[in-house]
Amino acid sequence: MARQMLTGSRIRERRMMLGLRQSDLAQRVSISPSYLNLIEHNRRKIGGKLLVDIAEVLGVEPSLLTEGAEATLLSSLREAGADQSNPIAELDRVEEFAGRFPGWAEVLMRSHARIVTLERHVQTLSDRVTHDPQLASSLHEMLSTAAAIRSTADILVDNKDLEESWLDRFHRNLNEDAQRLAESSRELVSFLDENNAQAGGPGLPADEMDRFLSDNGYHFATLETDEETVLEVIENAPQLQSQAARQMAQRLLVQYVNDARFMPLEEMLAAVAEFGIQPDRIQARFGGRIQQVLRRLAWLPEDRLGQEVGLLMCDASGAILLHKPIGGFSAPKFGAACPLWPVYQALGQPHVPLHHVFRQHHGRGDATLESFSYAWQAGEAGFERDPQLRAAMVLVAAPETTKAPIDLGVTCRLCDAERCTARREPSILREGF
Numbered sequence: 001m002a003r004q005m006l007t008g009s010r011i012r013e014r015r016m017m018l019g020l021r022q023s024d025l026a027q028r029v030s031i032s033p034s035y036l037n038l039i040e041h042n043r044r045k046i047g048g049k050l051l052v053d054i055a056e057v058l059g060v061e062p063s064l065l066t067e068g069a070e071a072t073l074l075s076s077l078r079e080a081g082a083d084q085s086n087p088i089a090e091l092d093r094v095e096e097f098a099g100r101f102p103g104w105a106e107v108l109m110r111s112h113a114r115i116v117t118l119e120r121h122v123q124t125l126s127d128r129v130t131h132d133p134q135l136a137s138s139l140h141e142m143l144s145t146a147a148a149i150r151s152t153a154d155i156l157v158d159n160k161d162l163e164e165s166w167l168d169r170f171h172r173n174l175n176e177d178a179q180r181l182a183e184s185s186r187e188l189v190s191f192l193d194e195n196n197a198q199a200g201g202p203g204l205p206a207d208e209m210d211r212f213l214s215d216n217g218y219h220f221a222t223l224e225t226d227e228e229t230v231l232e233v234i235e236n237a238p239q240l241q242s243q244a245a246r247q248m249a250q251r252l253l254v255q256y257v258n259d260a261r262f263m264p265l266e267e268m269l270a271a272v273a274e275f276g277i278q279p280d281r282i283q284a285r286f287g288g289r290i291q292q293v294l295r296r297l298a299w300l301p302e303d304r305l306g307q308e309v310g311l312l313m314c315d316a317s318g319a320i321l322l323h324k325p326i327g328g329f330s331a332p333k334f335g336a337a338c339p340l341w342p343v344y345q346a347l348g349q350p351h352v353p354l355h356h357v358f359r360q361h362h363g364r365g366d367a368t369l370e371s372f373s374y375a376w377q378a379g380e381a382g383f384e385r386d387p388q389l390r391a392a393m394v395l396v397a398a399p400e401t402t403k404a405p406i407d408l409g410v411t412c413r414l415c416d417a418e419r420c421t422a423r424r425e426p427s428i429l430r431e432g433f
Contacts, residue, residue: 009099010065012040029053080112138188145181208245219301294392310395328367338409343393346373357405361417370398
């Protein structure tokens with residue numbers, strides 16, 4: 001259904017908010033109440049002078065009546081409808097649904113967003129249990145201490161005639177090991193509480209950085225306009241508790257400012273409006289390096305861009321340095337990711353731009369995404385210094401295309417793709433999970 005067909009719902013909603021009767025509005029714009037009723041129920045198109053007259057009576061700009069449901073709402077509804085193993089929703093009627101039932105559309109959008117957020121939390125916890133080095137160290141310490149206590153207790157039970165000096169030594173060992181076990185348990189509980197608290201206490205520096213970027217919407221308007229310096233932004237960020245996180249933020253924001261000065265916000269938005277998400281054409285407009293364009297695209301405000309843009313950056317080991325989420329793509333918080341990701345393919349072909357269309361298997365409906373990946377040499381290299389590679393991958397929703405998508409995963413443990421030649425270990429996912 002055309003976006004214009006939603007105008008009637010907007011007119012009816014605005015009229016009822018003003019307490020204006022249908023017959024009164026019809027009289028003031030010189031049409032019959034029955035014709036206005038057809039317009040308000042999206043059964044007649046409207047435009048031109050009549051739209052201007054109605055907007056004037058209702059006290060709004062005509063554009064507010066013709067825009068219909070917001071692009072983000074429609075995009076979220078389509079994602080919710082398609083995000084099923086067997087999509088059953090009438091995706092071609094999503095605008096009609098949003099126009100006729102705006103309240104229910106908002107409820108559905110928020111519910112789907114919450115489900116996606118909860119699934120990410122579950123994935124993060126699963127990754128943490130499997131791969132988190134601090135958690136693994138704490139568990140190893142607890143198990144080792146418990147084994148030592150058990151061994152000492154066995155000796156005391158099996159040897160009734162130990163000398164007094166040996167008894168004292170074993171009792172002292174038991175006491176020390178018990179204290180160590182209690183301390184390890186307290187540290188483990190404290191670590192889990194800090195990292196799972198919604199407010200976010202002092203946890204891992206990477207977690208603080210994630211909260212900092214997410215809370216700011218991955219865009220820093222005051223840096224774009226020089227209203228604040230990098231140090232002032234960091235000083236006013238409650239998410240950055242540790243010195244390590246502040247240092248990480250400073251490096252990233254300095255790079256952010258340099259990219260913003262090279263590609264100013266309004267000029268960059270104009271280039272995207274002209275070319276779309278086409279990094280090579282945008283680079284031709286501004287010059288510079290392709291990695292700058294990829295980063296800059298991810299930092300643009302999505303409310304003005306009109307679509308989601310994800311970003312993933314890694315080093316030569318494959319470790320994820322930065323992840324800006326996008327619907328339909330998940331990345332492990334800890335541990336190794338899927339080796340088939342385009343960003344890893346770029347590491348094997350430095351300075352070669354790569355374009356892919358793919359689906360990611362994660363046990364739910366699989367969204368089709370488009371990626372632009374590039375790897376470059378960070379810093380100077382020489383005969384005595386090996387090159388240090390970095391790679392970036394920008395992600396957007398794939399447009400209608402005849403290009404067949406490739407299949408990717410999150411990690412082997414969280415991927416339901418069968419007969420994958422890159423699989424390292426079995427999946428924990430089962431049908432219906």
